[in-house]
Amino acid sequence: MNELEDLYREIILDHYKNPRNQGVLVTPPAVMKEGFNPLCGDEIQIYLQVEEGTLVDIKITGQGCSISRSSASLLSQAVKGRSLTEVEAIVAQFRQMMALHGGSSSEVDPPELDERALGELAALRGVVKFPVRIKCAMLAWSTFEAAISQATSS
Numbered sequence: 063m064n065e066l067e068d069l070y071r072e073i074i075l076d077h078y079k080n081p082r083n084q085g086v087l088v089t090p091p092a093v094m095k096e097g098f099n100p101l102c103g104d105e106i107q108i109y110l111q112v113e114e115g116t117l118v119d120i121k122i123t124g125q126g127c128s129i130s131r132s133s134a135s136l137l138s139q140a141v142k143g144r145s146l147t148e149v150e151a152i153v154a155q156f157r158q159m160m161a162l163h164g165g166s167s168s169e170v171d172p173p174e175l176d177e178r179a180l181g182e183l184a185a186l187r188g189v190v191k192f193p194v195r196i197k198c199a200m201l202a203w204s205t206f207e208a209a210i211s212q213a214t215s216s
């Protein structure tokens with residue numbers, strides 16, 4: 063266990079114990095999507111509100127393991143207040159990070175992203191070593207993408 067892994071574990075634990083952006087938003091104008099990971103029993107509800115191309119607010123409720131909960135918290139922190147273009151870049155970057163050992167190397171490089179944007183999300187990098195945990199980490203992200211497409215299609 064090196065120092066970086068210690069730091070990453072602390073970040074994940076911190077987001078699990080003190081999840082950011084917990085709660086609900088009024089729908090409408092917000093949209094809500096639910097996700098479920100039967101392999102682990104993780105469940106999540108994501109509320110978000112998009113105004114003029116910006117994700118102005120995001121709230122999350124649900125329950126599950128530490129990886130799924132901290133991933134959701136890290137996601138909400140990374141995307142809140144950002145433009146949809148930036149949000150898309152963050153999601154692409156995260157998906158690429160999670161696919162490191164997934165065998166799908168055919169994807170094009172995601173748009174450039176400053177390190178501050180990825181930030182603490184890098185803490186979830188260690189999850190790729192445990193394939194069963196990738197589904198836990200991805201639950202919030204796939205649910206989030208579904209919510210974003212619903213919010214932008216109406």
Ligand code: ZN
Pocket residue numbers: 099102103104126127128129130198
């Ligand atoms: Zn889980």
